[in-house]
Amino acid sequence: MFTQAPVEAAVQKAGATQDSAFVRLWLGFATARVAVGVALVLLLAGSMLLGPQPVSGWLVGMCATYLVAALAVRLFMRPATHPGSAFDPQWVSSIGVDLLVFSCLQFLQAGGIYYSPLFAVPVLMASVLGSTLLALGTAAAVALILLAEAWVLALEATGDLAHRFLQAGLSGIGFFALAFLAHQLALRLEREETAARQGRKAAQMQAQVNQLVIATLGDGVLVVDLDGHVQAANPAARELLGPGAQLREAPLQLAAQPAWSQVAAMAQRTFETGQPQVADVAVQHGAGLPRRMFVRTRLAAAGDQPGDSLCVVFMQDLREMEARLRTEKLAAMGRMSTAVAHEIRNPLAAISQANELLDEELKEPAQRQLSALVRQNAQRLSQIVEEILDVARVQHHSPQAGTVGPELDPAVRGFVQDWTDQNQSGGRVQLALGAPGEHIAIEPDHLRRLLVNLLDNALRYASQSPDAIQVATSVEGMPVLTVWSDGAALEPAVERHLFEPFFSSESRSSGLGLYICRELCERHGARIGYRRRASPGGDGREGNAFFVAFRTAAPPAVTAEFAKMTA
Template identity: 75%
Template sequence: MTADPAAVGPGDAASQDSAFVRLWLGFATARVGVALALLILLAGASIAGTTPVSGWLLGMCVTYLAATLAVRLLARPARPGVAFDPQWVSSIGVDLLVFACLQYLQAGGIYYAPLFAVPVLMASVLGSTSLALGTAAAVALLLLAEAWLQALQSGDIAPHFVQAGLTGIGYFALAFLAHQLALRLEREEAAARRSRKVARMQVQVNQLVIDALAEGVLVVDAGGEVQAANPAARELLDAQATAGGEPLRLADRAAWAPLAAMARRTLETRQAQLSDLVLQQGDSPARHMYARTRLATADEPASDSLCVIFLQDLREMEARLRTEKLAAMGRMSTAVAHEIRNPLAAISQANELLEEELQEPAQRQLSALVRQNAQRLSQIVEEILDVARVQHQPIDPSQARLELDAAVRAHCQDWAAQTRSGERLQLVLAAPGLRVDFSPHHLRRILVNLLDNALRYASAAPDAIQVATAVGVEPTLTVWSDGAALEPAVERHLFEPFFSSESRSSGLGLYICRELCGRHGARIGYRRARAPSGDRREGNAFFVAFRTAGTSGTSAPFAKIAA
């Protein structure tokens, strides 16, 4: 037999179920039974007095029984297919020795030659080809030697040698056939192991893929019982795992009745179903879903078929479609911006040349209006082109690391000097020494954009705008202002491109901030919160959560930016 060490290694849980281990245990148990039967027969013959049995023969049988019991209880299966192993000596060798002694002595007047089948079969099934044929040859030689001894005593040679030769040939044939069957069993077992491994891997991969799907997947039988549900489906249905592992039933909740009806129609008509559903569960908001069904096995009877239901949240589908449309619009806007850029530059230059010749105030006012609107268009074009630059411009890792508090302080001072709003700005820097993975240039763009927005909506009171850093679960930068709360409709679309609550804004500022944060592994968000300085004023807070590049320090006192 070919060896497969991985399949039958000692202590391997999988080896306990292999055919080799079961065969080994069967042979070990059979040897114990043979030893016990020999002891009973010889002891019974000695007690009955029908045939004289020497005491040392009984002792040999007792010893043989003890040896077989020790092998059965203490030994472990060796690697199959080996030609020589100490375990084979302790089993096959002992069997040959004991059976040969009994056969030569004709103890109890019993013919013991058939017992040689046990070691021959054991060597053929569990050992190599050479071990199997070698054991059969040893049995044949022992029988021929026993026939020679009997011929010397009786003087009749032919009958004894013919009987021994035929028996030896029979054992050779038995060894060859048994070994071939064992080889076939080993090949089939190896193929079965490979098939089980492939099937187990396929099941694991399928389960992983299904669990990772954003689309909900339900497997329902004819009785409406949910046989399988991935996490997305449980979240959509607001169905957690039941206690005790009991399966879900679509009849358990009235809100799931449309799904149960779809599954029933699919199983009855054997046709796929498509439908838009509204699931209202208690006081929770209604969920609008797109559901489609498929039969898992089309050739099974209806009572044994399974219906697979795919669920998608319509809101998520609409969000993906909106994102795709915005991406397409962004590509188109970039192309249009490139085309506008050159004519716009020509208009601005011509207006500047014309403005030098104008003397009348009305004409100069019109020229200023042209200049202002040209500058506004130029800014919009640059912001649209910035989107493409942000998405495609590579980041140099060596220049994408900075000390957060020092960078924030420097950028805020520059901004305050340019806007002359130092009295309205307060810094609450609480992360000295902390380094984060972020480009200084990109941080400046984000901070200036957030400060410009805060200045637009903040009041004129001192400390109406506050910039804070903090170290917690993750380092954060917050730009807070005391402006009025945002409307829910505005808040939902804050970071979408081309969305703005003002007619004079391109709606790309916060979108660019989000893209820059995403490129550095950071995230940006909005919340209504109290002032970072500790007073009880409510305001609008835009925060950036960074990925750290170092360790944090202790907090620093508040600071005021002078104009």
């Protein structure tokens, strides 16, 4: 049983694009109609001029008109269908014109030519490109035309004309069979084209997803053929291979640069043995240190022939692997240090208390000196324990919108005054406050801890001269706090690890002060950094400056108004 017209399903779904099989079939039928028109004009014109049977000139003109119409359809029209429309005007006009012209030629027997085979063109066109109703209707119309011609001949002639009716009936049955078979083939073509289109869409989507995943991978991926050509490389792989790979498009030649020779050798061994390879490889980038990589290869069959296989190379930067391992070790060490600090704090408090009680009984200077030494080291241990516990105390939250933040300048002035009184270093600290009225998004206690850690760090390396430590505030798009000291410049190796935990250039420091500062800044959306610069006081001295850029917070008046509006 016939179903929906294939052209209505296929051409509409494909958007009448040139890659549709039905569009190509329509173009083929349109070209065939032009060829039929040319043949009819030539045959009838030849018969009119040279044939024994006279041919009317209006028949030649009709064929010429048919040729012009067919040529216009071929050049200027394209298939346009609508779902559910059984008779598209374009198909009906083309098929109707064919039936009209061929019927006139068949009835008149112009030039003594048998024109019945020409009806195969509109029948095939309706069956392949039209709906079920159009296909059956066209076949029925052709059968009726042939029977009508036989009836007309029976009226005009005498004798037994049964063979003409038989011939017309058999021809009609043949056209019905032709329409049925052609339509079934068209339906099958439509189903296969739809399935192919869906499969192609799924394959394209999968390929896009694969490309996106590979392009965003942190590990490098290379696809190498048997000749050592890199057929594909993601950005991470180009970064690992160096400038020579970044400036060129695929395919690259691994043997083109000596720095890639180890990777090329691993790929070649993979092809020769068929087994995956694993090794640590060093790629030299210019005159700097070589980049060490962990390289794995896998063989992927891309076709039936052995030469079609591809080698997939996975590359990992050993520096990143070591950094992740170091981070995990530091996290484990931090958890262990916190637990140890909790266990140390109580015995340490007991030692300090016992030392104070013992100190009251001591009279000799040497013994009191030993007691003072115990007190100093106990205080140092207590400070280290508190710094370790400070890391665990930092809460993982950020200030909410509308939260009241401290005003930067008064808070900094008060905290600096407390610190200088405690450390008896007021003459070495200079204040330069330049952010009046700026409220920052950080808790006051965290701001105090941040500033005290930066001042302790500055005091450790500053000289004894006046104004060796300078604390300044400013507004540079965001409120900025700067703690400057006139210490010596940091070595590059020290500068790279400034904010890492347990890193210090001094043996008597826990290495947690700057790490706690960084953690506090991250919790409150602030940014901390270091640079070598001139002093904020403008005296031209070079020193080490630690700066913190804060997010702004709502002042108390705005927050109170906001609370009234939302109450």
